[in-house]
Amino acid sequence: MDDTLANLVHGFGIALQPHNFLFSLVGVLIGNLIGVLPGMGIMATISILLPLTFGMPPVAAILMLAGIYYGAQYGGAICSILLNLPCHPSHAVTCLDGYPMTRQGRGGVALGITMLAAFFGAAFGIVQMILFAPFLVQIAFKFGPAEICTLMLLGLLAGATLARGSALKGVAMTLVGIVLGSVGSDLDTGTSRFTFGSMSLYNGIDLVAVALGFFGIAEFLKSINTITVGDLSGVKVRMRDMRPSRADLREAAMPILRGTLVGSLCSLIPGTGPTIASFIAYAAEKRVSRNPDKFGRGAIGGVASPEASTHSSVQGDFVPTMSLGIPGDAVMALILGALIIQGITPGPQLMNEHPDMFWGLIASFWIGNILLVLLNVPLIGVWVKLLRIPFRFLYPCALFFICVGVYSTNNEMAGVIQTLVIGVVGYGLMRLGFHPAPVLLGFVLGPRLEENFRRALMLSRGDLATFVDSPISATFVGLAVVLVGAQIYLARKARVPKDPAKDTAKDPDLAVAGRRAVVLEES
Amino acid sequence: MKAVPVKRAAAGGLMLLFGLAVMLEARTFGLGSLARVGPGLFPMIVGSALGLVGVLIAATPEAGTEPEEGGRPDWRGWACIVVGILLFVLLGEHLGLGPATFACVFVSALGDRQGNPRAAFLLALAMTAVAGLVFTLALKFQMPFWRGW
Structure with a gap:
């Protein structure tokens, strides 16, 4: 425990270094801004800025990219509450009670409660990371190639099947991601794979090209001419409107606590990110509430609980990513990819080899969240004005940034063409009902899966039993089998409780929000 | 069956x-x-x-119904986005960052049914200025702003 405290103090020392502090400030500001703007995705933003971070020291780069992720969660709620537009899927449920509150003239209070819930949720998520990650790392140190291999297999399967949409299609997309990740020269032998004689493919497909193809170009192909600007007339939010009354606070306290717990549980299961957490939290809150009739008509609990769960899940998401090297969703895969590009091998050794990075990141979470709360209160007027920027001005600029971002990774146009092809094909796949998030998981983890697969077999002289010999890897294989079995069982029963739209079909309000979240889904 | x-x-x-x-x-x-x-x-x-x-x-039949993705085809929007990016590639190779930016933003902005060419033109002009100031002058972007004829 003393160790942890000392490490944390050390982390604050790192995060407070002027340039690290500056970059996390820039990160949370950009994130907050992107969160507010309707139609702009977190994935696209992080990938556009990724090339910029190549020249930066790794710690600053990760602090900034992580800041965008959790900063955007603060902005997304503003959009949901004031405009009834679920700009970000993880805030879609917040519309249900947030917007009615706005119409009753209590939008400011809703935002104030959201800030409180967000901060509490985030704080819990960070504490969870501080306590959990070192524990996971101790176990993970016993891992050899066979264990890593089976763990990744389990992580990929969970990410593919528990996330949104059909489980089979999720698996298919993961496999497509692995194939994309294996393009280029083979690490061991130098054999060129899937390059078709192209020099630019020999070095492999860039993470930026895959991410911006699927989450940038494909996303804009989907949302062009579908996003309308909300009606902001009559919405006035000033700083002093945001202060909740004592009664409001009392009403929000328990929902915040419950939402936080739901979020932290969801963050530990790969594939169930903030969006699913927020839906479960809302549904649970409505069930335990003494007057469920108020839900959908501006209940404070309906805002507080999902918001708290989103934020605790966002911070908690970093636990498996940073301690085991297994990202739970697409955003984490992207951040993991950024670490790899910086020359850092993710996995259990990360905490010991790069304590600066790990503890600096945790300290920066505290700093970033405090900054976000402090910034959002006085800046609320600015955000409300930004909500008026129409999407038709945003997406052409974003496309330009995508082109420039991809070009700057290698200073060649071949990357831009690759991104365009991936984007168009990716959008085609989306129209066929495939979701893009597992692609990125497969793309980032695929090469490491293959490497460990080959190494494990080499150590065992070709004996496949190596993957079930040790109790640890046998457990992972067993869990994977259970997971697949459960999916088949659930599919048989034709009731798959993993899609918010389906899961909440009994509740008409939630079902509507669920469908909207799915349509607007970006990750 | x-x-x-x-x-x-x-x-x-x-x-x-x-x-x-x-x-x-x-x-x-x-x-x-x-x-x-x-x-x-x-x-x-x-x-x-x-x-x-x-x-x-x-x-296997889908469990439940998948929500329809995307809805009606929007050929105009799609074409403008794709052509905009292709123009960025072409003009960037031959004329430089400035013209590439202008063409990319202008053409892709035309894809929106609520916009008009005038607004698209002004937006493209503004982004070209941003490209010149931020990328060429401040960030020393590798691609020259103007490659000359």
Whole structure:
């Protein structure tokens, strides 16, 4: 425990270094801004800025990219509450009670409660990371190639099947991601794979090209001419409107606590990110509430609980990513990819080899969240004005940034063409009902899966039993089998409780929000 | 047995074809042996898994109904986005960052049905100025702003 405290103090020392502090400030500001703007995705933003971070020291780069992720969660709620537009899927449920509150003239209070819930949720998520990650790392140190291999297999399967949409299609997309990740020269032998004689493919497909193809170009192909600007007339939010009354606070306290717990549980299961957490939290809150009739008509609990769960899940998401090297969703895969590009091998050794990075990141979470709360209160007027920027001005600029971002990774146009092809094909796949998030998981983890697969077999002289010999890897294989079995069982029963739209079909309000979240889904 | 819905057949068939193509290509890399895995074995496994999943997708009815993605085709929007990016590539190679930025933003902005050419023109002009000031002057972007004729 003393160790942890000392490490944390050390982390604050790192995060407070002027340039690290500056970059996390820039990160949370950009994130907050992107969160507010309707139609702009977190994935696209992080990938556009990724090339910029190549020249930066790794710690600053990760602090900034992580800041965008959790900063955007603060902005997304503003959009949901004031405009009834679920700009970000993880805030879609917040519309249900947030917007009615706005119409009753209590939008400011809703935002104030959201800030409180967000901060509490985030704080819990960070504490969870501080306590959990070192524990996971101790176990993970016993891992050899066979264990890593089976763990990744389990992580990929969970990410593919528990996330949104059909489980089979999720698996298919993961496999497509692995194939994309294996393009280029083979690490061991130098054999060129899937390059078709192209020099630019020999070095492999860039993470930026895959991410911006699927989450940038494909996303804009989907949302062009579908996003309308909300009606902001009559919405006035000033700083002093945001202060909740004592009664409001009392009403929000328990929902915040419950939402936080739901979020932290969801963050530990790969594939169930903030969006699913927020839906479960809302549904649970409505069930335990003494007057469920108020839900959908501006209940404070309906805002507080999902918001708290989103934020605790966002911070908690970093636990498996940073301690085991297994990202739970697409955003984490992207951040993991950024670490790899910086020359850092993710996995259990990360905490010991790069304590600066790990503890600096945790300290920066505290700093970033405090900054976000402090910034959002006085800046609320600015955000409300930004909500008026129409999407038709945003997406052409974003496309330009995508082109420039991809070009700057290698200073060649071949990357831009690759991104365009991936984007168009990716959008085609989306129209066929495939979701893009597992692609990125497969793309980032695929090469490491293959490497460990080959190494494990080499150590065992070709004996496949190596993957079930040790109790640890046998457990992972067993869990994977259970997971697949459960999916088949659930599919048989034709009731798959993993899609918010389906899961909440009994509740008409939630079902509507669920469908909207799915349509607007970006990750 | 009912006919397989077109969309499901297309989704599954596409994955099957892709998986087969990967397997065909992976055969040429050299499979090696289990003790010394060659560069082709892993893609081979992945490709066959993909083909299998493709068959399963086509064969199993969806649990519940998938929400329709995207809705009606929007050819104008799509064309403008794709052409905008292609113009960025072409003009960036031959004329420089300035013209590439202008063309990319202008053409892609035309894809919006609520916008008008005038607004698109002004937006493109503004972004070109940003490109010049931020990328060329401040960030020393590799591509010259203007390559000359």
